[in-house]
Amino acid sequence: MKLFIDSANIAEVKDAYALGIIAGVTTNPSLIAKEKQEIKAVVKEIARIVPGPVSAEVISDTYELMLPEARELAKLADNIVVKVPINVQGLKTVSALRSEGIKTNVTLIFSANQALLAARAGASFVSPFIGRLDDISEDGTQLIKDIADIFSIHDIESEIIAASIRHPLHVTHAALAGAHIATIPYKVLLSLLAHPLTDAGIKRFYDDWKNANS
């Protein structure tokens, strides 16, 4: 499973990319709004820092507006993937973008059938939101498993991005369930590294070395 960072914060993206573990970035309108900067400038800068796929989301709600907005976003850099919501307008947009060779990430997926439709419309990526499902007592991990099984049985090439990751166990579960990618907030990425026995072990090695050499 590849790792993306789910952030529109330039400093976070830079720091995470420097760790050598980040293969792409996802943003969304809420994340961009938090940064209080113009969407195109933020997305362009992120796409310069990370050479992998960088998702930028449309905010229009009709096909007629979504399509030109998506084309504008796609022009920002070669590695832009246009993020489109799963609904009628979104599917039409994804299908049109596919015929133009523009990659899409279909977002706000909460059922296996939504993922199947997105894939058939030509999505390069589908993003099931596991944390938001868990929040309402549904099983986000099971959704990833179901989508992974369906895609594998039917030779579907769209990649599954486990999104709405809230904690380290979500990452483990998404990997075991067959997600191709997990998109992870910076804070959760750092918490994947942490273990109290690692900290204690580093301290003991350091202390033993210091005592023997003083």
Ligand code: E4P
């Ligand atoms: C994914 O692409 C979304 O940006 C994100 O994972 C949503 O996560 P949230 O449910 O924490 O807002």
